[in-house]
Amino acid sequence: MSVFSSTSAASVTPVTSSTGYTGRFAPSPTGPLHLGSLVAAMASYLDARAHQGRWLLRIEDLDFDRNVADADRHILHSLQRCGMHWDGEVSWQSQRQPLYEQALEQLATQVYPCSCSRKEIADSRLRAGVAASQVYPGTCRTGLAPGKTARAWRLRVPDGEAAVFQFEDRLLGAQTQDLASEVGDFVLKRADGFWAYQLAVVVDDAAQGISHVVRGADLLDSTARQCYLQQLLGLPRPAYLHVPVVNNADGEKLSKQTGALAFDRGDNDLLQDALLPAARFLGLHISPSANNLNAFWDNATAAWAQQIALHQAHQADQLHQQQKQQP
Numbered sequence: 001m002s003v004f005s006s007t008s009a010a011s012v013t014p015v016t017s018s019t020g021y022t023g024r025f026a027p028s029p030t031g032p033l034h035l036g037s038l039v040a041a042m043a044s045y046l047d048a049r050a051h052q053g054r055w056l057l058r059i060e061d062l063d064f065d066r067n068v069a070d071a072d073r074h075i076l077h078s079l080q081r082c083g084m085h086w087d088g089e090v091s092w093q094s095q096r097q098p099l100y101e102q103a104l105e106q107l108a109t110q111v112y113p114c115s116c117s118r119k120e121i122a123d124s125r126l127r128a129g130v131a132a133s134q135v136y137p138g139t140c141r142t143g144l145a146p147g148k149t150a151r152a153w154r155l156r157v158p159d160g161e162a163a164v165f166q167f168e169d170r171l172l173g174a175q176t177q178d179l180a181s182e183v184g185d186f187v188l189k190r191a192d193g194f195w196a197y198q199l200a201v202v203v204d205d206a207a208q209g210i211s212h213v214v215r216g217a218d219l220l221d222s223t224a225r226q227c228y229l230q231q232l233l234g235l236p237r238p239a240y241l242h243v244p245v246v247n248n249a250d251g252e253k254l255s256k257q258t259g260a261l262a263f264d265r266g267d268n269d270l271l272q273d274a275l276l277p278a279a280r281f282l283g284l285h286i287s288p289s290a291n292n293l294n295a296f297w298d299n300a301t302a303a304w305a306q307q308i309a310l311h312q313a314h315q316a317d318q319l320h321q322q323q324k325q326q327p
């Protein structure tokens with residue numbers, strides 16, 4: 001029996017967390033929630049509940065070209081219909097832009113203007129024989145070419161060993177990325193004037209006291225960049241856990257672009273249509289008797305806590321085996 005299974009519905013959404021755990025779900029308002037986004041939301045919600053922590057909701061609406069009118073309102077409504085209750089006020093990144101400006105100023109000595117268009121970057125990769133690479137070739141690192149104007153602002157990544165970032169993923173274990181060879185100097189403020197995701201997410205996670213980030217594995221690749229920004233800005237590094245992403249039949253990540261459908265059609269049964277399939281995807285065994293939202297969440301929270309505990313025990317066991325094999 002899990003220690004979390006006795007958690008009552010009333011005690012799971014405290015205004016302040018006695019455990020120091022603060023998690024969050026941070027959807028972009030580019031359309032209604034689909035099963036893929038629900039899986040990420042569910043994982044972060046269950047992890048917060050299992051830790052008796054807080055769960056915040058942040059709307060990541062900085063890409064004004066992709067925002068869809070009213071999508072944020074629909075997302076909030078769907079979460080409520082699912083019985084997922086967030087703590088405190090919802091925040092919108094579009095209302096927090098002075099914070100990002102401040103962070104950019106703080107990084108001034110490591111940031112430089114870049115005049116490159118997408119095509120110029122692709123061309124210089126081609127010339128360097130690394131056409132398939134996603135790495136910025138560093139064209140503007142030593143200053144803009146004469147007659148060129150700044151389009152974006154890039155952060156200089158370290159060279160050599162200082163570029164290698166390591167972090168522990170609670171599910172996937174030790175992760176390593178060499179920012180110099182795998183990422184290159186990355187954009188903090190985009191050519192269209194919008195704040196880049198990497199900067200905003202780091203600033204907000206710290207400002208909101210996020211201790212645990214639980215999100216989709218499509219963002220695993222961003223984590224080292226975020227660790228580097230945390231280091232430069234003197235911000236704490238949260239714990240990370242990345243859950244698998246849901247793919248469609250063609251093996252593409254579910255998204256609005258790949259035609260993912262809203263799971264909330266207004267009057268359908270979200271327990272059957274959305275919550276149980278998302279829990280199944282996360283490998284959670286839900287008792288057939290959990291036939292209402294409260295019972296589902298109690299059941300799912302216990303199952304999540306048990307799964308995490310088993311996983312940690314397995315990892316500790318593996319570490320122990322490795323240590324035994326060393327002379």
Ligand SMILES: [Zn+2]
Nearest residue numbers: 114115116140
């Ligand atoms: Zn450039």
